[in-house]
Amino acid sequence: MNGAAPPEGTGELRARLAERTADLKRLKAEYDNYRKRVHRDRLAVREIAVANVLRGLLPVLDAVDRARELGEVTQGFGAVVEVLETRLGELGLRSFGTPGDPFDPVRHEAVGTAGGAEGEGPVCAEVVRPGYRVGGHLLRPAEVVVARPAAPRAQVHPGGMETTHKVDVAPLAEDHRYRRVHLRGRGWQQLEREEFELRVRDAFPDIDVSDPQQVHWADHPGEWPDWRPGEA
Numbered sequence: 001m002n003g004a005a006p007p008e009g010t011g012e013l014r015a016r017l018a019e020r021t022a023d024l025k026r027l028k029a030e031y032d033n034y035r036k037r038v039h040r041d042r043l044a045v046r047e048i049a050v051a052n053v054l055r056g057l058l059p060v061l062d063a064v065d066r067a068r069e070l071g072e073v074t075q076g077f078g079a080v081v082e083v084l085e086t087r088l089g090e091l092g093l094r095s096f097g098t099p100g101d102p103f104d105p106v107r108h109e110a111v112g113t114a115g116g117a118e119g120e121g122p123v124c125a126e127v128v129r130p131g132y133r134v135g136g137h138l139l140r141p142a143e144v145v146v147a148r149p150a151a152p153r154a155q156v157h158p159g160g161m162e163t164t165h166k167v168d169v170a171p172l173a174e175d176h177r178y179r180r181v182h183l184r185g186r187g188w189q190q191l192e193r194e195e196f197e198l199r200v201r202d203a204f205p206d207i208d209v210s211d212p213q214q215v216h217w218a219d220h221p222g223e224w225p226d227w228r229p230g231e232a
Contacts, residue, residue: 051137054093058132058140061088061095065130092134097127097142107131107138112145122148165216166204172220179224193224 064081067073073081096107103110103122114125124144131142170180170188178190183203191199197209209215 047135047137050091051134051139054088054091054132054134055139057088060084061132062129093132093139094134095130095132097124097130097144099124099126103144103146107141108144108146109141110146111143114145114147118149120149122146165214166207167200167209167215169215169217169221171218172223173225177225 064073064084067077068081101108101124103124108124108131111128112126123146124142125147126145127142128145129143132139166184168182170182172179178192179196180188181191181196181199182188183199186203189199200207200209200215204214207214
């Protein structure tokens with residue numbers, strides 16, 4: 001009959017069914033995670049095994065590179081080298097190290113230095129021996145000669161004073177009431193005694209004006225020309 005009450009115990013059976021269903025879903029999720037973990041572990045073991053084998057072949061590749069530099073990789077030997085390099089590439093072996101690459105201490109080993117690099121950081125000027133990797137495994141860093149950028153040339157005041165500090169004060173001149181002051185990032189300005197510290201602290205709020213490493217006086221520290229009202 002419609003509207004008849006469900007048999008006694010139906011609610012309990014539904015609750016038990018829902019509980020068992022949740023248990024099965026949880027068990028399936030745990031098993032899926034286990035399969036994925038086993039798969040990752042197998043791949044990791046395989047990568048380590050391949051990396052160990054390829055690491056042992058690096059001296060062979062070094063010998064091939066030396067022979068190539070001497071022009072001895074020709075004819076039949078050249079064909080063997082081509083097959084060897086192709087097969088190693090299929091196993092994931094990759095060489096790296098190119099002149100001009102930014103120097104990375106993780107991937108590069110510096111065996112010499114040179115100057116004259118352009119830009120802000122050191123670069124590889126010469127590759128002495130290439131590096132190799134397979135997947136995420138570094139088999140050997142590249143041996144390189146590192147070129148470091150030259151120190152930036154300081155601007156020079158017409159009087160010959162280098163502007164290498166936060167504040168540089170040019171030599172004292174008696175023919176006017178100002179001293180020429182260079183504020184890093186703002187250039188040269190002509191300042192009177194009364195406005196000197198105000199301008200300096202506006203440019204560098206935390207500066208110690210008594211620190212000669214921050215404020216450099218070409219001569220006569222803290223002095224200004226003797227100027228009388230009415231004079232230019």
